[in-house]
Amino acid sequence: MSETAIEALDVARAAYEKATEALRMAEAAARSSGVEVAPTVVDELTVKRINVVEDDGTLRVVLGNSTMGRTAPMRGRLVQHPGRNETAGLLFVNDEGTECGALTFAGFRSDSGKEQIGFLTFDDYEQNEGFRFGMHQEGSVVQRWLEFADLPDWSLVDMIEEMEGLDDEAAQEVQERHLAGHSGLGASRMRLARESDGSVRLVLRDARGQDRLRFVVPADGEPRVEILDVDGVPRSLLPD
Structure with missing residues (x-):
C-alpha cells in the first residue's frame, strides 16, 4: 500500500471516529432531554x-x-x-x-x-x-x-x-x-x-497427575473400580 493510500486511510478512520463520537454525544443529549432514542436494528451482518x-x-x-x-x-x-x-x-x-x-x-x-x-x-x-x-x-x-x-x-x-x-x-x-x-x-x-475405545470412565488423579481411582464401564458393559498406589499399580479391584 502506498504512503498516499495509508494517509488517506488514516484520515478516513479519524473522521469516522469523530463522527461516531458526535453521534454518541447527540444520542446521550437526546436521552437526557427525555427523548427516546431507538437503537439501530440491522437485519443481517456478514463479517x-x-x-x-x-x-x-x-x-x-x-x-x-x-x-x-x-x-x-x-x-x-x-x-x-x-x-x-x-x-x-x-x-x-x-x-x-x-x-x-x-x-x-x-x-x-x-x-x-x-x-x-x-x-x-x-x-x-x-x-x-x-x-x-x-x-x-x-x-x-x-x-x-x-x-x-x-x-x-x-x-x-x-x-x-x-x-x-x-x-x-x-x-x-x-x-x-x-x-x-x-x-x-x-x-x-x-x-x-x-x-x-468405547468405555466410559471417571478417573481421579493425585497432584502428580497419577491415576489413583478409576470407575470404568467398558464397551462390553462389565463395570469395574480400580484403586491404584502411588506408582499407578492397581492394589484393589472390584469385582476381584
Whole structure:
C-alpha cells in the first residue's frame, strides 16, 4: 500500500471516529432531554471477525472465523500462536488483554474420513486450560470429556515473550528452562469421559497427575473400580 493510500486511510478512520463520537454525544443529549432514542436494528451482518473492546480499546471478546486461531491476545497485543488449530468461535480476554478462555468448533470431511471437534475452555491466569469440556470425532472414533487440571503459577506469556524472535534452538532452550524451573505444564486431576475405545470412565488423579481411582464401564458393559498406589499399580479391584 502506498504512503498516499495509508494517509488517506488514516484520515478516513479519524473522521469516522469523530463522527461516531458526535453521534454518541447527540444520542446521550437526546436521552437526557427525555427523548427516546431507538437503537439501530440491522437485519443481517456478514463479517469475518468482531472485536468487543473496553472504552480504552482493550480487547475483551473476539467472535471470528477460523483465522482467529492464528493469534492469541497477550497483555494487549496479538501474538502468533503456531500450535493452535484453526477453529471458529468465541475467544474471551481478561481485563489486562490476555486470553482467558474460548468456545470453538470445527468440522470437515477429507479423503481420510470425517472429523468434528468442539471445545469450551477456561484458562488459569496467564496459563493454559484449567478446565475443559469438549468432544473430538475422527471417523467412527469419538471422545467426549469433562476435565480439570492443576496448573503452575508461572506465566506462559513471560515465556512466549522471551521466545519471540529467537531461532528454534534458542526458543527450545527458553522453553526447557521454564519447564525445568517450575512444576511443568500442570497435572490433570479429574477426567470424566467417553473414551475412544468405547468405555466410559471417571478417573481421579493425585497432584502428580497419577491415576489413583478409576470407575470404568467398558464397551462390553462389565463395570469395574480400580484403586491404584502411588506408582499407578492397581492394589484393589472390584469385582476381584
